[in-house]
Amino acid sequence: MNSIAIRMPAGSVALPDNDQWTSRFQIRSESSNRIYVVAKNKKSGKFGCSCPAYCSRRYCKHLLDGCNLDPSEIHGNPAIADNRVKVKRIG
Numbered sequence: 001m002n003s004i005a006i007r008m009p010a011g012s013v014a015l016p017d018n019d020q021w022t023s024r025f026q027i028r029s030e031s032s033n034r035i036y037v038v039a040k041n042k043k044s045g046k047f048g049c050s051c052p053a054y055c056s057r058r059y060c061k062h063l064l065d066g067c068n069l070d071p072s073e074i075h076g077n078p079a080i081a082d083n084r085v086k087v088k089r090i091g
Helices: 052-057 061-066
Strands: 021-028 036-040 045-051
Touching: 021 045, 036 061, 045 052, 045 061, 052 061
Parallel strands: none
Antiparallel strands: 021 036, 036 045
């Protein structure tokens, strides 16, 4: 399995691994005081987030823009299977 490089945004706090996820860290919401967890799934080797957008649609701005991941590097992203999600990448 290929290793995915992720950018941990400034101000993020590293967290310990758990049974399902590794490379865990906290990321602060840009629009509220909420804090979400970004981590790499041990089985798929792809990243996920605890924010509502990721939980409902399997992609979010925290992973795409904040961590600079490609949609193919996101755990369970439906865009991989049917190309429904069109994401505008910055930079």
